[in-house]
Amino acid sequence: MGLSPVLWQFLVNWLHNATLFPAEASTIAPYTDALYFFLVLMTIFGTTLVAVLVVVFSARYSRQRSPVATQIEGSTLLETTWTIIPLAIFLVVYVWGALLYFRIYNPPTNAMNIYIVGKQWMWKAEHPGGQHEIDALHVPLGQPVQLTMISQDVFHSFSVPDFRIKREVIPGRYSTVWFEATKVGRYHLFCSQYCGTQHSGMVGWITVMTPEDYKTWLEQSTSGQSLAQNGERLYASMGCNSCHNGTAAARGPDLAGVYGSKLTLTDGRQILVDDAYLRDAILNPSAHVTAGYAAIMPTYQGQLSEDGLIDLVEFIKNMQSDYRVQQTLVTAASGESAPTTPPQAAGER
């Protein structure tokens, strides 16, 4: 054929990879694609319309065919038409898009939770069982998975094109996204927000496994300690239990079962305790003081890593009673080593 090998390879390559759409690997993907097709149709329609108008008028009213121009002021009817029709189409797009947005960002209640920490330039996933992964995430098929994500430094963005989900991972605040995988396989994970030099290297793989495989995987990759167990240790070593121990003398409120409840603050606001609130209560306690208590809780800003915070949050989330906390207290008291409130060091940096 006379084609150079390079060109030939290129062609073969093309034919193999001539995809126009990413795989539909989550329950959300079909919804997104539906809207996308509608929008593509809209674009084709609009562009064709404009092109046809231009071409037809150009041909019909070219100087040769139409030596004399007819001056026309305008036409309210026509102009209203092409105001209303695009507006109507855009409004449909708006409503449709808004519905999709809430579908993507509102997780179902039965979702399992996995924590993601982003930092320059890697993704760390932390399963509740304590399995840690770098630049990879293993998830079971057919099970809604909610990701609670945070960044240690700059903005990142957790993007899985084949699931059609993406959410910014921001410093200082949890953000969440969820998905339910529908196809076993390996899918790209990208960091899509520009985050510095190795931004394009902040990629990884999502592996979707059948629930059985996932179970096996979990068992094989466990590090021995679950997040909550790590959290429990931190809870003791950071001295949380000196105030939050559920005893009558405790200076801090009882944290057992606090997750998911509604708290009333001293200024009268009502607040739902979720992951983000727990994290913030540890770092900025005085910004929201629970009614009936004094703002004596120290800040742990700068003393706990995001991973540590996740451990604590996970522990408090799962804390149904203060029994174990009081146990640790007893052991700690015997050694006289329960850390007291860190002095003002934190504030004085």
Add this chain to the structure above:
Amino acid sequence: MSTAVGNTIVSLPDQSTAQLPKRHYINNEYGLLSWLLTEDHKRIALLYLFSVTFFFFIGGAFAGLIRLELLTPQPDLVAADTYNKFFTMHGLIMIFLFLVPSIPGVLGNFLIPLMIGARDLAFPKLNLLSWYVYMAGGTLTLAALVLGGVDTGWTFTTPLSTHYLNTHVITAAMAIFITGFSSILTGINFIVTIHRMRCPGMTWFRMPLFLWAHYAASLLMVLGTPVLATTLVLVALERLFGIGIFDPAKGGDPLLFQHLFWFYSHPAVYIMILPGMGVISEVISTCSRKRIFGYTAVAFSSVAIALFGFFVWEHHMFIMGVSSYSALVFSLLTMLVAVPSAIKIFNWAFTLQKGSITFETPMLYCFGFMGLFTIGGLTGVFLGSLGMDIHLTETYFVVAHFHFVMVGGGLMAFLAGIHFWWPKMTGRMYPETISKLAAVTTFIGFNLTFLPQFVLGYLGLPRRYAAYPPEFQVLNVLSTAGATVLGFGYMLPMLYLVWSLKYGAIAGSNPWQATGLEWQIASPPPTENFAEIPIMDHEVYDYEWLANKTKKEVTTVG
């Protein structure tokens, strides 16, 4: 206008008899200083033309380097950090040093006084100052580049830019800060000129649409740019002193930066496109010898775009953790702001109807604009739609969207305008055949470059990636191939326009038989523009008036 006199015959003048006027603004004075110290808006326009072109090619060279690097999946041409500096420089230069000042600086400066029948802009000194400020900003940008570059991306995202990069962020921020002042000064000058300097009889609704567009764009410059200035000052201070107004670790909120930045930068995209739309209105009307269909709608849609343009900035932050409820509001407003653009496109299309159309190069660029801007604008609607944006944001889809509107729209309009007013600015025609070739080349090259990027984007390839998974290579190769064609397309006008300065046919005062006041005086115009201040005693785009006028006399006083 009554229906009886609905027809016009305006025949193109016989250019073989045309002559250059003896004295005009170019040969009025000689020497470098006469240019550097000029207060003549026409000369300042030429200063802008040179500098803007210069920066365009620098930005273009970076585009070339970007595309070369993306030819292969690995970062093998340059390392990732160098690549990051490439697209940052490309974005900064193309936006702040090329597209924002391009049409206002060159065509606006040159034409606004001519079109409203004034001798100059209201503040000639300020006008010159704004060029110097622009050059100072440009020089500082180049300094940042030479010193080692910046890699923030053109959006200066915090806390990355303030705490995590060790490149020349402050230099770049100050460069853009300074450039912003140039934009503000230009905006003030235009607004005052349009309000205060119109010649007798030039009512608002007798103004060419070019002026409405520039008026609207100037409002955006005046109201938006200062916010960018504040933002950059805060970024610089934060970086300098290590304080945390945008840093969550210290109690700041990075989203506040986003709000402030996009409060300017969304309106900025309309600063870039509105003047272009003004150009399109003039060219379409002239080349079809017909008044613009629905003048009022087109005029008001410019103002509507400017106004609504201020209410939609949050659509750049939909997935960044803003409140869903306010996202709902901003998404709705985004849909609304798209409508006036649609009105314009259809009004232009219907201007062609029953016209008497010729297909000179500017007209070809206009057709290019209409097609490409429609695609670019409609894909903007994809992004404005909340759920769709989740998948598309931060991917090549966005890159393709904004190149369609900025390159396919803004740049095409700029080229249309340069060709259209070239005879007025220089007194000579550009060569028609080769320029048509250039127009077609850019159109083809453009589509080849950026259509594949839509597909890449939907496939999920994130933007600002120095390296990418190999399965995306094919589309990237296509895009690079397109960019090469595009590059040639842009080189051509450079060459033949320079050529035409000496060898181009003499244009005569009104080669297109256009109705604007600028066409009723000699080309190139005399320094004083009008020997006597004209009186606008007819409607705008009044081809009958022109026909009667040309019947009576051949040349105007020069």
Add this chain to the structure above:
Amino acid sequence: MDSALATTDPADLHAEQEHGHVSLPQHRHHFETVEQQREAGSFGMWLFLLTEIMFFGGMFLAYLLYRNWYYPAFVVGSNQLSVRIGTFNTMVLITSGFCMAIGVWAAEVRKRSLLTAMLVTTTLLGVLFLSLKYDEYHEKYELHHIPGNNFNVSMFTNPAGYGIKEAPLPPDMAQKTQVFFFLYFAMTGMHALHMIIGLGILCWLIPRARRGDFSSGYVAPVENFALYWHFIDVVWLFLYPLLYLINRHPMH
């Protein structure tokens, strides 16, 4: 119907161009009338002030946001500022604005020496304001209240130790006083910068006023400068209560 473009009397125009005795020497050729020039100038100035509103607006927005988030820190930070100096400075600025207004009047009624005197007073008041401001800044410097690496919050976590009668802030909130002081310095700093520029222009206006440049009906520079000066005052009128007076009554 005459379709030619010209009807103005060309003779007029020529006289103007060769700046003969027509109107004022400051009249620039591209304006048709002096009135047009004056209106253009003042409109331009107002547009410039419009950009200034937006420029300071960005910072006011930041202020509003953080004040709501970190109210206690803002209160405590604000109480560190001296109401006495703040109020006095406000009066100084108002007085300088008053003098400037009188100055414009003097120019309009062509009282040369009064104009000069007023401009000089305005300048002096401006300098007074800035020196007091410098004093305040200097004090903050010594207390390590300038945001940055040397920022020290011990005064807010342990006010008793400094002899201040104020409830101590929890350490996390105390940290946020840095945000307050950052805004304080950014806003008053930008304000001061504008004043310095204003003083520069005043120094250029005064000799011209003495020469009598503005006492013959040509008042545009004085008028426009006055607009600028008043605008800076107005900005301060907001800065003063927002920064100095957040909560001057003891906290409950």
Add this chain to the structure above:
Amino acid sequence: MTDQATHAHVNDLEHAEHRIVTPLQYFFVYIAMLALTALTCAAAFIDLKWANAVIAVGIACTQAAIGALFFMHAAFQSRLIKLTIGAGVFMFLVMVTMTMSDYISRSWGMW
């Protein structure tokens, strides 16, 4: 038919007569400004809960309005100038309210 009187410049929207304010008027304005300053300062020392902020900003706005209207002659300016000032205030408010709409409706738990 070209009538010099149909000058584009004659509509009132853009023009106003030039008016000179007398020093006495300025003096009254000056006193009012000083008084308001004293008032706002005094008000800050009384605990009025949330009303403190409202009063402070209210007085500042009044002062600004007085300053703009009289010292800056906005009261005697053309509608165009008034519109310009209005545009500035309006855009500022748009920026603030629309940004705040995000913060307020975000369930961040801090408000």
